[in-house]
Amino acid sequence: MDYGAYIDAAAATLGLNLTQEQRKGVNLYFGLAASMAVLVQGLPLQPADESGNVFVPVAPQVPE
Amino acid sequence: MSAAGVVGMAAAVREGRATAAANVQLCLDRIAATDGRVNAFTSVLAERALKRAQAVDASPRRQRMKLAGVPFAVKNLFDVAGLPTLAGSKIEREAQPAARDALLVRRLEAEGAVLVGALNMDEYAYGFSTENTHYGATCNPHDLARISGGSSGGSAAAVAAGQVPLTLGSDTNGSIRVPASLCGTFGLKPTFGRLPRTGSYPFVASLDHLGPFARGAADLALAYDLMQGPDPQDPACAQRDIEPVAPLLERGAAGLRVAVLDGWFREMALPEALAAVNVVAQALGTTRLVELPEVARARAAAFLVTCAEGGALHLDDLRRRAEDFDPMTRDRFLANALVPAAWLVQAQRVRHWFARRVAQVFETVDVLIAPATPCTAPVIGTEWLEINGQRLPARASMGLLTQPISCVGLPVATVPLWGMNPAAPHLPIGVQLIAAPWREDRCLRAAAALEATGLCSAPVAALESGA
Numbered sequence: 174m175d176y177g178a179y180i181d182a183a184a185a186t187l188g189l190n191l192t193q194e195q196r197k198g199v200n201l202y203f204g205l206a207a208s209m210a211v212l213v214q215g216l217p218l219q220p221a222d223e224s225g226n227v228f229v230p231v232a233p234q235v236p237e
Numbered sequence: 238m239s240a241a242g243v244v245g246m247a248a249a250v251r252e253g254r255a256t257a258a259a260n261v262q263l264c265l266d267r268i269a270a271t272d273g274r275v276n277a278f279t280s281v282l283a284e285r286a287l288k289r290a291q292a293v294d295a296s297p298r299r300q301r302m303k304l305a306g307v308p309f310a311v312k313n314l315f316d317v318a319g320l321p322t323l324a325g326s327k328i329e330r331e332a333q334p335a336a337r338d339a340l341l342v343r344r345l346e347a348e349g350a351v352l353v354g355a356l357n358m359d360e361y362a363y364g365f366s367t368e369n370t371h372y373g374a375t376c377n378p379h380d381l382a383r384i385s386g387g388s389s390g391g392s393a394a395a396v397a398a399g400q401v402p403l404t405l406g407s408d409t410n411g412s413i414r415v416p417a418s419l420c421g422t423f424g425l426k427p428t429f430g431r432l433p434r435t436g437s438y439p440f441v442a443s444l445d446h447l448g449p450f451a452r453g454a455a456d457l458a459l460a461y462d463l464m465q466g467p468d469p470q471d472p473a474c475a476q477r478d479i480e481p482v483a484p485l486l487e488r489g490a491a492g493l494r495v496a497v498l499d500g501w502f503r504e505m506a507l508p509e510a511l512a513a514v515n516v517v518a519q520a521l522g523t524t525r526l527v528e529l530p531e532v533a534r535a536r537a538a539a540f541l542v543t544c545a546e547g548g549a550l551h552l553d554d555l556r557r558r559a560e561d562f563d564p565m566t567r568d569r570f571l572a573n574a575l576v577p578a579a580w581l582v583q584a585q586r587v588r589h590w591f592a593r594r595v596a597q598v599f600e601t602v603d604v605l606i607a608p609a610t611p612c613t614a615p616v617i618g619t620e621w622l623e624i625n626g627q628r629l630p631a632r633a634s635m636g637l638l639t640q641p642i643s644c645v646g647l648p649v650a651t652v653p654l655w656g657m658n659p660a661a662p663h664l665p666i667g668v669q670l671i672a673a674p675w676r677e678d679r680c681l682r683a684a685a686a687l688e689a690t691g692l693c694s695a696p697v698a699a700l701e702s703g704a
Contacts, residue, residue, distance in 0.1 A: 222590050
């Protein structure tokens with residue numbers, strides 16, 4: 174997939190002026206992030222899986 | 238002195254058989270003799286350290302100080318009073334010097350330890366190799382042509398080189414466990430939220446951990462115990478009482494239910510890593526295999542959280558002065574700043590899901606075994622590795638086996654083994670001993686048991702002249 178249009182729009186929105194040299198690397202690494210996004214979006218989740226953006230390590234539910 | 242451990246060194250000073258000043262001077266001498274080749278240190282604080290050591294020697298509390306006269310050093314993302322907190326960057330050289338030491342530095346010094354310097358790292362902790370363009374690569378003390386690992390490469394190398402017996406580092410996706418593996422030291426990444434990060438430069442706030450490196454499990458446990466305790470300045474730090482582990486090490490691995498992680502953790506490991514796991518499994522008396530679900534997705538979740546938070550943190554500098562970033566990190570940070578919110582939120586949800594599934598596994602297991610790195614240390618400059626039939630970027634791949642574990646904040650002790658790679662028997666490789674959240678005692682008990690068998694050890698690198 175070509176993310177060029179998204180990269181252009183997002184960079185402009187955020188005020189990032191990418192040079193030609195930087196743009197090559199950004200394409201590569203944004204593509205890598207996109208491949209990771211495919212993985213996380215491929216896991217079917219329920220509303221109860223909402224993290225609330227607060228993470229607490231989960232201890233096992235067994236008596237000590 | 239370079240071979241002495243934390244526990245023994247502190248006991249000698251408490252009992253008057255050694256002095257803090259002599260310990261510090263020996264460390265300074267070792268640093269002077271070796272750091273031109275290793276490049277672990279970015280600052281050596283000789284004047285401060287000698288002054289502090291004299292104060293320890295003169296203190297009426299000396300005989301009660303648990304770290305009396307123990308020299309240590311910290312990754313240069315820890316605040317050190319009077320120094321700008323570099324976090325491996327050129328940009329932060331312009332920052333105001335820190336007004337006070339990081340909280341963990343203060344806690345160690347309150348028990349008589351003596352800070353001697355700050356250590357090299359990947360820029361802003363974003364890397365697994367410590368090939369830092371601004372400050373040079375930190376070389377592996379056991380083979381100077383090879384990487385030390387990262388991002389806490391200086392922290393591992395300084396211990397492996399015998400420059401100091403104790404260091405602190407940080408671990409977001411593997412940055413304690415990877416360099417500990419490649420440099421052949423013991424390392425502890427505590428549970429997420431266990432140790433306060435107050436006074437350290439963040440990378441990814443929802444994944445950052447701090448922890449120690451040393452040359453043995455008892456040394457790790459002692460330092461870790463003295464750093465425990467909540468701090469309201471770090472909102473991620475759990476409000477838990479101190480739970481000392483050092484007194485529990487003598488129990489060894491007796492009674493611990495141990496299993497080897499299968500699936501991803503074997504598929505993404507080269508033969509030397511699998512050999513190390515097999516040695517540890519045999520020593521701990523297990524043949525049981527368990528598999529965690531959806532590990533690749535968990536790793537992807539950690540990857541995206543890292544992207545989004547790391548990119549956002551540096552957005553202002555990326556706008557104003559992108560050319561001042563290390564070329565090793567710059568384009569990644571720029572790309573990361575563009576990651577959409579929906580990816581981040583989904584990554585956090587996957588992380589939460591995975592934590593629940595992992596907790597179920599720990600209902601019947603106390604310690605999980607996995608390699609810390611896919612292989613022994615690559616040569617500096619290595620770009621690609623072949624793992625599981627795939628050609629993968631070498632630097633990022635060093636974290637393949639650590640990232641899914643820190644994603645859900647589990648405590649891990651990393652233990653070093655030797656001779657697992659027949660083509661390079663002089664190189665170490667680490668094994669992760671992983672426990673349920675808040676059970677650092679179990680990781681460290683297993684580590685201590687393995688150390689007692691002699692299978693795991695952290696010898697000081699010879700670093701003979703010209704080595």
